[in-house]
Amino acid sequence: MSLRKDDKLMKIISNSLVDLPSPSSLSYFWNFGSLLGIFLGVQILSGLFLSFHFSGEVNLSFDSIIHMMRDMNYGWLLRVIHANGASMFFLLMYIHMGRGMYYSSYRYKKTWLSGVTIFLLAMATAFLGYVLPWGQMSFWAATVITNLLSAIPYIGTLMVEWVWGGFAVGNPTLIRFFAFHFILPFIIMFMVILHLFFLHETGSSNSIGMMSDCDKVYFHPYYSIKDMYGFGLFFMFFMLICMMMPYIFMDVENFISSDPLVTPVHIQPEWYFLFAYTILRSVPSKIGGVVALLMSVIILYFFPLLLNQKFRSSYFYNIIKYMFWIFVVNWLLLTWIGACVVEIPFSILGMLFSINYFLIFIVIWMFYEIQDLFFM
Numbered sequence: 001m002s003l004r005k006d007d008k009l010m011k012i013i014s015n016s017l018v019d020l021p022s023p024s025s026l027s028y029f030w031n032f033g034s035l036l037g038i039f040l041g042v043q044i045l046s047g048l049f050l051s052f053h054f055s056g057e058v059n060l061s062f063d064s065i066i067h068m069m070r071d072m073n074y075g076w077l078l079r080v081i082h083a084n085g086a087s088m089f090f091l092l093m094y095i096h097m098g099r100g101m102y103y104s105s106y107r108y109k110k111t112w113l114s115g116v117t118i119f120l121l122a123m124a125t126a127f128l129g130y131v132l133p134w135g136q137m138s139f140w141a142a143t144v145i146t147n148l149l150s151a152i153p154y155i156g157t158l159m160v161e162w163v164w165g166g167f168a169v170g171n172p173t174l175i176r177f178f179a180f181h182f183i184l185p186f187i188i189m190f191m192v193i194l195h196l197f198f199l200h201e202t203g204s205s206n207s208i209g210m211m212s213d214c215d216k217v218y219f220h221p222y223y224s225i226k227d228m229y230g231f232g233l234f235f236m237f238f239m240l241i242c243m244m245m246p247y248i249f250m251d252v253e254n255f256i257s258s259d260p261l262v263t264p265v266h267i268q269p270e271w272y273f274l275f276a277y278t279i280l281r282s283v284p285s286k287i288g289g290v291v292a293l294l295m296s297v298i299i300l301y302f303f304p305l306l307l308n309q310k311f312r313s314s315y316f317y318n319i320i321k322y323m324f325w326i327f328v329v330n331w332l333l334l335t336w337i338g339a340c341v342v343e344i345p346f347s348i349l350g351m352l353f354s355i356n357y358f359l360i361f362i363v364i365w366m367f368y369e370i371q372d373l374f375f376m
Contacts, residue, residue, distance in 0.1 A: 016338075017323065026223060028202065028215065028230055029095075029099045029103075029228065030099070030223070031093050031097040031227055031230035031231075031308050032099065032230075033096055033235055034227045034230075034231070035092050035094060035227075035230060035231060036089065036092050036093060037090045039085060039088055039092060039317075040089065040185070040188065040189065040192065041086050042081065042085050043082065043086065043089060043185065044080040044185050044186075044189070045051045046078050046081045046085060047082055047129075047185065050068065050075075050078055050079065050082055051076055051182060053067060053068050053072055054068070054132070054178070055370050056174055056178040056179075057133070057171060057174070057175075058134060058170060058171045058174055058258075061132065061133065061134040061174060061178075062133060062134045062135060062257045062258065064249065065079070065133050070364075071250060076246075077242070080242045080246040080247075081242055082201050083246075083249070083250060084238070084239075084241055084242055084246065084248075084249060085343075086129065086270070086272075087249045087270070087272065088224045088238050088241075088270065089122065090122070090126070091272075092234075093094065093119060093122065094272070096115075097115070097119065097147075098110035098301075098324075098328065100115070100205070100206065101303070101324060101327075102321065103205055104205065106303035106304045106307060107204040107205070107304065107307075107308065108198070108199070108205065108304075108368060109156070109199040109304040109308075110201070110202075111195060111198040111199050111202065112303060112304050113328040114191060114194050114195040115195055116197055116297075116300045116301055117191055118188055118191045118192060119297070119300070120297060121184060121188045121191060122174065122185060122188060123273070123297070124180075125181060125184040125185060125188065126222065126270065126272070126273075127141075127145065127269070127273070128177045128178075128184070129270070130180035130270060131174070131177050131179065131183060132174070132178055133254060133256050133260060134174060134257070135234060135255060135256055135257065135261065136253040136254060136255035136258055136262070136264050137251045137253040137254040137257045137264060137267070137268075138254055138258065138259070138307070139169060139258035139259075139260070140258075140263060140264055140267045141267060141269055142169050142173065142177070142268055143169050143198050144171065145167075145269075146160060146163050146164065147160060147174075148280075148286075148289075148293070149163060150286075150292050151286045151287040151289075151290045152287075153287075158185050163176075167259075168260070171358065204285045204311060216343050224364075236352050249270065249271060251270075265341075266341050266342075268338060268339055269338075271335060271339070274334070274335040274336075274338030274339055275296070275331050275334040275335045275338060275343070275357075276293050276296050276297065276336075277293075277338045278334045278335070278337045278338040278350045278353070278354060279292050279293055279296050279334065279354045279357065280292065281291040281342060281347075282347070282350040283349045283351065283354070295358070296357065296358075299358070299361055306365050307365065307368050308370070319367055320364055320367055320368075322366070323360055323363060326360060327357075330353055330356050330357055330360065331357070333349070334350070334353050334354065334357065335348060337349055337350045338350075349350060
């Protein structure tokens with residue numbers, strides 16, 4: 001009986017990892033999904049070892065980080081791997097999502113929607129983790145972001161106090177943030193398994209945009225070798241950053257213990273949230289800024305619903321590809337402005353690029369509608 005179960009398990013693994021039919025036209029841009037899975041494992045393992053020495057108490061948290069860096073064997077390495085691993089994870093995720101947008105992978109609805117959910121969960125996990133060192137920027141970032149809940153009519157103030165566990169960001173806030181930061185990666189892992197299940201149900205998209213079962217090859221060895229080669233190159237790049245420039249993605253304010261009486265000159269999140277932060281602060285109304293912030297990510301859920309046309313003319317398809325690169329440049333400019341001080345001309349440019357961010361999505365949708373009118 002156990003042999004039959006083992007044979008069945010090996011058959012499932014063989015079908016999913018070895019004999020999986022994959023389009024023959026896949027490029028190295030399809031490597032980033034497997035890289036994300038590996039880096040998720042790196043983040044979970046490094047975070048687990050760091051949690052052994054972390055103290056989730058406001059008077060000890062900052063000192064426990066210093067203890068890890070100075071006294072724990074290879075604690076400095078674990079810390080920089082975990083901190084820089086978050087940046088690498090989001091870099092890979094943005095490239096992975098950008099590839100999906102460019103090659104219309106959102107036509108596979110379940111796979112795309114589960115992927116966007118993973119992105120939202122990763123954003124929540126990264127924010128909670130950023131608060132844990134309890135440095136100056138951690139403390140004030142937690143204060144600013146949690147205060148956004150006060151924009152909700154009637155129950156906003158009550159929700160903020162409920163999240164804080166009191167009338168200000170303090171010890172209960174840190175304890176619950178640590179608890180959620182620890183548990184969310186396992187929820188992300190479950191969503192990744194679901195994401196892979198949906199992917200294997202429909203098969204991968206491809207660079208020529210065909211949703212066809214013809215011209216397929218085995219996943220192994222054609223793409224397993226590519227994945228290993230891509231992982232080797234990217235891991236070398238990652239370790240180069242960890243060894244040569246370990247603090248390049250960290251804010252200098254976070255090397256100072258938190259002080260509720262001293263506000264940093266410029267409060268800003270990590271680089272991977274700067275585009276959304278720029279959109280938030282570009283709207284004069286508080287509730288309007290919160291809605292714009294949420295819509296900057298939630299708009300991705302509408303891709304399979306609005307851009308679901310099966311017929312693609314090459315003329316309109318090329319226009320949409322140009323629009324994609326305009327969107328990439330606009331996203332990079334939003335990221336840059338988010339790191340700048342809120343003053344003219346950066347505030348005005350932030351407003352213009354924030355409007356452009358949503359306008360590009362509307363224009364792409366209009367092009368698809370016009371295409372339907374031409375070829376219906």
